[in-house]
C-alpha cells in the first residue's frame with residue numbers, strides 16, 4: 220500500500236524518540252513523501268548522528284522544545300514511562316493548531332501524563348499501532364512494519380474530529396487499518412492480547428534459565444519452536460515492557476488473576492488424569508486459532524511460527540472486525 224495522496228499529509232512531523240517505531244514511521248514518511256520535513260528529539264549524540272546518516276530525519280536535536288517548535292504533528296515514540304517528563308517539555312513549545320499523537324502500548328496513562336501539559340489550541344490524538352518486533356533502536360526500523368495491521372486511536376472528548384482524521388489518514392498511508400475506541404477499553408483488550416502473552420513469555424524463559432546449569436544447556440540446545448517463540452518475545456525491550464506493566468497495572472492484574480485460575484484448573488486436570496478436560500480445551504483453542512487465521516490478515520507480517528517477516532503482498536482483505 221502506498222500513499223495515494225497527491226500531496227504530503229503534513230508539512231513538518233517531529234518525532235520524540237527514534238527507535239523501532241519512530242524510525243519505521245519516519246522511513247515510511249520519507250519513502251512515500253507523507254511530510255515535507257522530519258525533525259526529531261533524540262537524547263544521545265550517537266543516535267542523533269546515526270539518524271541523520273541514515274537520512275530518516277532532516278534535523279535532529281537533543282532538546283525536545285527545539286525539535287517540536289515548527290511541527291504540525293508531534294509523534295511521541297518513547298517508552299510510556301517517559302511521558303510525564305516529555306509532556307512537561309511540550310508545554311509552551313508548540314504552535315497553535317499543532318497535533319500531538321503517540322504510539323504507546325498503553326493509552327489511559329498516556330492521556331493522564333501528556334494531556335494536562337498541552338496548551339490551548341494544541342490537539343491530542345492518542346494512538347497505538349499494533350505492529351512491532353522484539354528489536355529496538357533506529358537501525359531496527361523498516362517502512363513496511365505497519366502494512367496491513369491494525370492501528371487503534373483513542374480520541375479524547377472535545378478534540379476536533381479533523382485532528383483525528385489527519386492522524387488516521389497518516390496511519391492509513393502507512394498501510395494500516397484504523398479503528399477508534401475508548402482508552403480504558405483499549406487497555407483491557409491489549410492487557411489480554413499483548414501484555415499478558417509478553418508476561419508469560421518473560422516468565423517461561425526466566426523459569427528455564429533458572430534451572431541448574433546442565434539442564435539449562437539442554438533446554439537451549441533442544442529448544443523446539445514452542446520455547447523458541449517465547450524467547451523471541453522475551454527478548455523484547457526491558458524498559459519498554461517494564462513501563463507497560465507499571466502503566467497498565469489494573470487491566471494486567473485483572474487478566475492475570477483469571478489466567479492463574481485457568482492454569483490451576485489445568486494443573487488439577489493433569490494431576491487427576493482428566494484427559495477429557497484437557498482435550499476439550501485444546502480443541503476449543505485450536506478452533507480459535509483457525510478462526511483468527513481464516514478471518515483475515517492479522518498475521519500477514521508473521522509466519523505461523525511467529526517469526527517476523529515482511530509482508531508477501533498476498534491477501535489484502537481487512538482483518539476480522
Ligand SMILES: NC(=O)C1=CN([C@@H]2O[C@H](COP(=O)(O)OP(=O)(O)OC[C@H]3O[C@@H](n4cnc5c(N)ncnc54)[C@H](O)[C@@H]3O)[C@@H](O)[C@H]2O)C=CC1
Pocket residue numbers: 235236237238239240241260261262296297298299301304305322323324325347348349350351352353354355356357456459463
Ligand atoms: N516495540 C514494539 O513492538 C512496539 C512498541 N510500541 C510502543 O512504541 C513506543 C516506542 O517503542 P520502540 O520504538 O519499540 O522503543 P525503542 O527502544 O526502539 O525506542 C525508544 C526511543 O525512545 C527514546 N527515549 C527513551 N526515553 C526517552 C525520554 N525520556 N525522552 C525522549 N526519548 C526517550 C529512546 O532513546 C529511543 O530512541 C513505546 O511506547 C512502546 O510501548 C508500540 C507498538 C509496538
Ligand SMILES: O=C(O)C(=O)Cc1ccc(O)cc1
Pocket residue numbers: 323324348349350351352353413452
Ligand atoms: O513482536 C511482537 O510479537 C509484538 O507483539 C509486537 C508488539 C509489541 C507491543 C505492542 O504494543 C504492539 C506490538
